[in-house]
Amino acid sequence: MDILIGFPEGAALAGNLAARTGLPLHQVSLHRFPDGESLVRLEAAPERAVIVRSLDQPNAKLVELQFLAGALRERGAKELTLVAPYLAYMRQDMEFRPGEVVSQRIMGRWLGGLFDRIVTVDPHLHRTHDLGEVFPGGRSAALTAGPLLGAWARAQGAADQGWIVLGPDEESDHLVEGAASAAGVQGIVGLKVRRGDHDVSVGLPAGTNLTGRTILFVDDIISSGGTLIDAAKVAYAHGAARVLAATVHAVFPMERLEAFKAAGIDSVVSADGIPHPTNAIGLSDLIADCLAVL
Numbered sequence: 001m002d003i004l005i006g007f008p009e010g011a012a013l014a015g016n017l018a019a020r021t022g023l024p025l026h027q028v029s030l031h032r033f034p035d036g037e038s039l040v041r042l043e044a045a046p047e048r049a050v051i052v053r054s055l056d057q058p059n060a061k062l063v064e065l066q067f068l069a070g071a072l073r074e075r076g077a078k079e080l081t082l083v084a085p086y087l088a089y090m091r092q093d094m095e096f097r098p099g100e101v102v103s104q105r106i107m108g109r110w111l112g113g114l115f116d117r118i119v120t121v122d123p124h125l126h127r128t129h130d131l132g133e134v135f136p137g138g139r140s141a142a143l144t145a146g147p148l149l150g151a152w153a154r155a156q157g158a159a160d161q162g163w164i165v166l167g168p169d170e171e172s173d174h175l176v177e178g179a180a181s182a183a184g185v186q187g188i189v190g191l192k193v194r195r196g197d198h199d200v201s202v203g204l205p206a207g208t209n210l211t212g213r214t215i216l217f218v219d220d221i222i223s224s225g226g227t228l229i230d231a232a233k234v235a236y237a238h239g240a241a242r243v244l245a246a247t248v249h250a251v252f253p254m255e256r257l258e259a260f261k262a263a264g265i266d267s268v269v270s271a272d273g274i275p276h277p278t279n280a281i282g283l284s285d286l287i288a289d290c291l292a293v294l
């Protein structure tokens with residue numbers, strides 16, 4: 001028997017995926033003990049299971065996934081698939097300073113040991129370009145939500161209003177291309193320099209003229225929002241009339257919206273891999289199509 005397994009915080013996406021795949025949905029229930037330990041409960045013994053959980057705020061979630069995968073194997077599961085629209089620890093992909101742990105590599109080995117198939121969306125692979133390098137030996141798929149961000153923009157009238165899609169750095173190139181072509185508008189890729197967690201600047205190609213245009217900033221992740229705020233500043237300095245943002249993974253706290261508003265950012269929307277009040281773009285069709293062929 002094949003089933004889909006969801007966790008409490010991700011009920012919406014798991015529900016949509018169950019409807020789209022036709023797999024029966026089983027919900028894990030969780031209990032956190034006063035000492036911080038987790039109790040994971042699921043009454044099912046499937047032969048094959050697709051487990052849906054985004055790994056933002058990852059540490060407790062990873063331990064709970066390990067417990068669940070271990071229990072399902074004990075009950076005889078032959079194939080376990082992880083659908084983690086947001087994959088944690090992908091940003092630490094090298095030893096930036098001597099002695100730093102390369103979390104991406106170790107996380108890849110860990111998850112690769114638990115799951116036979118891994119599906120994710122726009123993973124932060126800025127230097128490791130192939131998800132297969134992170135999960136050697138397993139079947140994995142890195143999907144992109146760029147065209148979905150673009151379809152959202154198109155539905156807002158982007159083509160008629162002459163919006164421009166702007167990504168902050170060369171790693172956003174594929175998102176810009178996917179979003180701009182689906183929206184039917186021009187795309188521009190900037191040049192980002194990061195000097196620290198909250199110290200980042202975005203440059204635009206020489207000769208860029210944004211006079212009177214609406215700019216749709218796109219990025220894989222909005223975390224502190226420093227990149228978005230600086231990109232908005234630069235866009236306005238180049239004549240933009242309005243700045244909006246669309247991201248795949250919204251990991252920022254809602255309190256940051258005030259700072260975004262103060263920087264002249266009209267609105268922020270996100271894909272629904274990470275549950276967030278800004279969710280406006282559904283990923284379930286994209287993921288379901290992938291599961292059918294992976």
Ligand SMILES: O=P(O)(O)OC[C@H]1O[C@H](OP(=O)(O)OP(=O)(O)O)[C@H](O)[C@@H]1O
Binds near residue numbers: 171223
């Ligand atoms: O909202 P923020 O806090 O600004 O973070 C989001 C930005 O950070 C990430 O890139 P990062 O600068 O980590 O890229 P790198 O891996 O190339 O250093 C990501 O691609 C965004 O551009």
